Each structure stands twice: as structure tokens, then as C-alpha cells.
Amino acid sequence: MTTGLDDEVVVVGGGVVGLTTAVVLAERGRRVRLWTREPVGRTTSAVAGALWWPYRIEPVARARAWALSSLDVYEELAARPAESGVRMVEGVLGETGLDEVAAWAASRLPGLRATTAAEYGGAGLWARLPLIDMPAHLAWLRARLLAAGGAVETRAVAGLAEVDAPVVVNCTGLGARELVPDASVRPVRGQLVVVENPGIRTWTVSTDPVSGEMAYFFPQPGRLVLGGTAEEDAWSAEPDPAVAEAIVRRCAALRPEIAGARVLGHLVGLRPARDAVRLERASLPDGRLLVHNYGHGGAGVTVAWGCAREAASLATR
Structure with missing residues (x-):
């Protein structure tokens, strides 16, 4: 791994994807600054539900792998719910059958069972999944980033090329529509x-x-x-x-x-x-490394850790 200024990364975007990516990078020893247009508690992520489940996200196969990677983390964090904002809670996934889950998640979700007619009016599935209190979780992520030596700066950018770091990670979500620009978002x-x-x-x-x-x-x-x-x-x-x-x-x-x-x-x-999450390496006009990590639809918190780990690996030159 490189050292000094060459090791600096700026993550643009202060939602759950950007924060988690910054945490992973910082804990891998990188010098990280997070740029966020809005304070962390006022991002789109702060108003999410937020139940762990790959909802409205493509491509399905990669999303499921990212989701399962994230599940490992959330299960650990659920041991400290007051601190992390993560709890494991039972509930009903309506209009879902065991066969839909068996191929990818059943082995990781013990206790799955079909609902009875008295419990739910249609086909449904009882599951115990991570449920995240997003204001608490975002504050916890921010504190974890700072503890790892990272910095958080509230600032807007007009274009990714103006970011002053050797490596830039774009986690701007809907903002990527103008910043990249990417009209497909x-x-x-x-x-x-x-x-x-x-x-x-x-x-x-x-x-x-x-x-x-x-x-x-x-x-x-x-x-x-x-x-x-x-x-x-x-x-x-x-x-x-x-x-x-x-x-x-x-x-x-x-x-x-x-x-x-x-x-x-x-x-x-x-x-x-977006039709598919964009998680890949690219280059800024002057040749600096740019990593895109956006387009997560309604599943940002569900895939945050899996995507962050992949993005962090891509951000290594």
C-alpha cells in the first residue's frame, strides 16, 4: 500500500453508502475525508425505513452477494443496538414464498417459515431481519469514521474533477445525475x-x-x-x-x-x-483514480457494507 498524500481518498456523498465506504477505507489504513453536501443526519438515508432486504436494486445476483456480506456486519452490530441502531426483528415479508428465498438466503436466515392464513391474508414469510434506526446508525457510522482517523467536511461540489485528492470515490446517489453526469440515475x-x-x-x-x-x-x-x-x-x-x-x-x-x-x-x-448499480473504476480527466459506487435504489443500507468493501478494493491503485 502507498503512503503519505498518495494514500489520501476523498469520498463524496454522506449517505449510508458513502459513510460506510469511508469507514471501510479508513479502517484499512487510508487517509479519508468524507465530503457531504448536507449534514449526515439530513441525507436521504436518514429517512429510510430501513429493513435489510434487496429492494429495487439491480443486478440481482450481485445485489444479493452484497446484501449477504452486509448481513454479516448487521448481525454483529445487533449485539449493540443502542450504540449502532441495528436490531434483529421478526416480521412478515408479504407476497413472498420460501422458494423465492431458498436459492440465495435461506441458509443465512434461520427460522424462516411460511405464514398461516390467520397471520397474513396472502402468501407470506416470517423472517428475522436487521431493522436499522437510520438517524442513530448514521451518527454511529460518522463517529466510527472519526475514530478511525477520517474527517467529515460539509461541502458541495460542482464536479468530481474539483475534488483535491489522488483517489476519489463517488457515492453521491441521486447527485450523480448531475456530477458525473449520468442521466440514467x-x-x-x-x-x-x-x-x-x-x-x-x-x-x-x-x-x-x-x-x-x-x-x-x-x-x-x-x-x-x-x-x-x-x-x-x-x-x-x-x-x-x-x-x-x-x-x-x-x-x-x-x-x-x-x-x-x-x-x-x-x-x-x-x-x-438506476438500471444497475455502478460500482467500478474509472478515471478523472487528469488521470486520477475515480471509483463509482452509486445507483443503489431502495437498498442502499441493505448492500452498504458489501459495496463498501468492493469499492475500497477498487480504490487501491
Whole structure:
């Protein structure tokens, strides 16, 4: 490994993918600076659900490998939930059968079983998966990066070529649309409603087989997060009251006690979708090494550690 200034890396993007990539690089001995346009707690990642599952991400085979690599880490972090924000929680994956999971994850997810008709109205699967409290987890990642000698700088960039380091790692998510530029990156808008938890301890993810509408709820510390939507090419970050009402109604159809829960807030996040994740080496115009790590759709937290490890290896010249 090189030393000195040649060993410096700037990671651009302060969401979960950028933070995790910076952590892996710093803990491998690299001098790392993380550039983030918004404070870490105000990135798109901060409003994610966030259940570990490879949702809306391509290519499927690579995404599953990244997800399983990340699962190893989250299972370890779940031993310290108050610190890391990660817990292992049981819940129901609706419209999912054992055969869909057996080929890639069943051996890693003990306790998988089909739901009964009394437990869920359609085909479903009980699973114990990592559920991440994102504000807590992002703060923990930031602290871990600083502890490893990294630095966090709140600054915007107009182009990747202006980043002053021998190696640049692009984890800008939706920002890559302008910075690369890459017009294939597009938003998939997700709206959430946060309510007081009426005593729900398990999560559920459900998709209406006719309309395709989603309903999900995740018990997070001090709140219950309700979702959701997946609106392609929608840029508005403002919550829509009618959409919020529909989300509560769909979730209450699954658990009636949700109907009377007091609303604590509304959240909107724009998932950085792409036909396929871009995780590869490239070059800046002056020949410096550039590593792209973006386009993770709705699965950034699910694949963060697997992608970070691969990106860190690509960032070695």
C-alpha cells in the first residue's frame, strides 16, 4: 500500500453508502475525508425505513452477494443496538414464498417459515431481519469514521474533477445525475408517516397483488414508521397529505390499531434508482483514480457494507 498524500481518498456523498465506504477505507489504513453536501443526519438515508432486504436494486445476483456480506456486519452490530441502531426483528415479508428465498438466503436466515392464513391474508414469510434506526446508525457510522482517523467536511461540489485528492470515490446517489453526469440515475419517491407506536413489535411488508400499492410498518425506537410509495421520476420532497392518509389506511388494514395512532411527522426520500448499480473504476480527466459506487435504489443500507468493501478494493491503485 502507498503512503503519505498518495494514500489520501476523498469520498463524496454522506449517505449510508458513502459513510460506510469511508469507514471501510479508513479502517484499512487510508487517509479519508468524507465530503457531504448536507449534514449526515439530513441525507436521504436518514429517512429510510430501513429493513435489510434487496429492494429495487439491480443486478440481482450481485445485489444479493452484497446484501449477504452486509448481513454479516448487521448481525454483529445487533449485539449493540443502542450504540449502532441495528436490531434483529421478526416480521412478515408479504407476497413472498420460501422458494423465492431458498436459492440465495435461506441458509443465512434461520427460522424462516411460511405464514398461516390467520397471520397474513396472502402468501407470506416470517423472517428475522436487521431493522436499522437510520438517524442513530448514521451518527454511529460518522463517529466510527472519526475514530478511525477520517474527517467529515460539509461541502458541495460542482464536479468530481474539483475534488483535491489522488483517489476519489463517488457515492453521491441521486447527485450523480448531475456530477458525473449520468442521466440514467433517477428518483423513486418514497413517502412515510411516523406515528406513536400502539404496541406493535413486529414489522410487515405487504404489496397489493392487484394495484401494486405497498403497505409496510417498522417499529423503531420511540415510533412506528409507516409506508409507503415508489413513485418513479417524482422529484417533490414535500409530503402529500392525501398520500399520507392512504398510507395510514393501508397499514391500518393490516393492523387496525394503527388507525388511531397519533401522527408524529411526515418524511419523504428520493431513492437513487438506476438500471444497475455502478460500482467500478474509472478515471478523472487528469488521470486520477475515480471509483463509482452509486445507483443503489431502495437498498442502499441493505448492500452498504458489501459495496463498501468492493469499492475500497477498487480504490487501491
